[in-house]
Amino acid sequence: MSKCTPRQIISEVPDVQTVILPHNWFDHLNPNRSVFDSLYEWMLKEGGVSSYMEETLHNRTYVGEKLYNKLRTVEKKHLNKKFKIKDDELARAVSWSDINSGPITEIGGCKISGDVILVIPESSREALNEFALKIHRNERQAAIDKAKANAAGANFYQWPLSQIDRPDRVGDIARNAADDDEFPRKSNQYEEIKCYYGSYEAAIESLKEGWLEYLRQYPERLKPYAWCNECDKKITVEEALLAWSLDTGELFVLDADCLNKYKRFDNFESRPLSGIARIDLEQLIEKYDFCELDTERLEETLKIWGILPIASDNGYVYFIRSEKTHAIKIGYTAGKIEDRLSALQTAHPYKLEVLVTARGNRAYEKALHARFAKLRLEGEWFEPHPDLVAFISVLPNR
Ligand SMILES: [Zn+2]
Incomplete structure (x- = not known):
């Protein structure tokens, strides 16, 4: 249960009277009286609450949770002393006393926070009801949102359900999962879900797309296998x-x-x-x-499978030249270019130098390989043709 603050109540409900108990109020109580009755008496006599409310005060008094707990604890002590009862019997007596004369502690299903006393007059009843409805609605919506958020990632089946209105391939997977009882709804492993689609390649591609998106959102939900x-x-x-x-x-x-x-x-x-x-x-x-x-x-x-992190596949596309042959290697690394260079150098007979590095991913590297395909010597090595050299010379080094 969430809480509403006295400040919220005062700002939405007109004419609320705030009463604050002196810090030593509990020290001088008559132990033979209900603590609640003592409270109302004090409110009328010294708390500045208008005496026309006397009859109905217990229905107009709203207290914060902290103060309420204190009141109940003291009431319990008093009843215990007066009637020499304990355990269940005592708990029942406290509840009786509370039901008969205890103040109100929540509005619209929300506990009031703090240790303030609020008195709400009859004229503000309607505003109070509206306020109660509003926080009740908020409370309910928050509960729904939370359930949805949990459900969306609990296992893969529930995730596409939260995407069911999408007009794309992931939406197709969602609608399919919702409509077909055969869909492996309990599984949270791609390989198991994939089996459901048999050899239907297009559906598997869509599943993969959705799966990768799901993993990007909830990487912690997947146990790697x-x-x-x-x-x-x-x-x-x-x-x-x-x-x-x-x-x-x-x-x-x-x-x-x-x-x-x-x-x-x-x-x-x-x-x-x-x-x-x-x-x-x-x-x-x-x-x-x-x-x-x-x-x-x-x-x-x-x-x-959840073995490699999915987060970002952005790294560097680099151009490295062999000092002796001037052949140029176009490659990709997700790590540091220095590490990459020294790894390459060990396997290469001649000195290598980095010409330029550019921010990019594997797809960019592949696009470059395709663009200069005619110059390819072997593997990722390319002929130092003026076209390639010119291309490299205008790249910003990052
Ligand atoms: Zn095997």
Whole structure:
């Protein structure tokens, strides 16, 4: 339950009278009287509350939660002393006393905060009702918003439901998920949900788009798992191995059994998938010259599985020149260019220099590769043709 402040009440309801108890008020109470009756008597005699209210004061007195708790505690002490009762019996007696003469402590389902006493005259009744309705509505809306926000990310099925009105492919997934009871509503793993679409490629593309958006919003909702590329078994990240063929350069995620099977036919190297970062991947790609399509697919898969962070794939596109041959490498790194250069230098016989770096992502790198495709020597190395040199010379270095 949320709270409303005395300030809110005073600003929305006219003619509210504020009364504040002296700090020592509780010290001089008659223990044989109900603390509530003592309160009203004091309000009329010394608190400046008009005596015409005497009869109805207990229905007009609103108190903050802090003061109310204090009043009830004292009432409990008094009743205990007077009637020598305790536990359940005492609790019931306090409640009786409260129901008969206790002040009001909430408005529109919201507790009043603080330790102030407010007296609201009959003439303000309508304004008070309106105020109560308003905060009740706010309270309800807040509860709905909260439930919606929770539901939106609790598992993947609930997320698209919150996107159901979208006119795009993600909206299609949502409508489909809502209408079809077969949709794997309880699953929160992409690979399991993907099975539902069988070999319907277009739907899988839409699912992937929605899934990546969901992950960007709720990265913490996904417990990372991996799937063996050979036997499709779901495995923990700790059990998963990144394996590559030294003969063909093909990349796989495998469990230990399947890797052993593969090793009988091909030369394989592997390393554990857990703890792998994008920068590690880049170094492996550089060292083993994996096929570009493969590594891109792997990066995407690791993001979908929650193993690589999805947040930002913006890094640098760099142009590096070999001092001896003047060939230019166009590459991408998500990390520091210095790290990239020294990794490259180890594998290269001649001195390398960075010509320029530009903010960008993998897509930008690919676009550049396509643009200068005619100049391609091998891999990411390009002929230092005047077109390329001219292009580089006008790039802002960032
Ligand atoms: Zn396997």
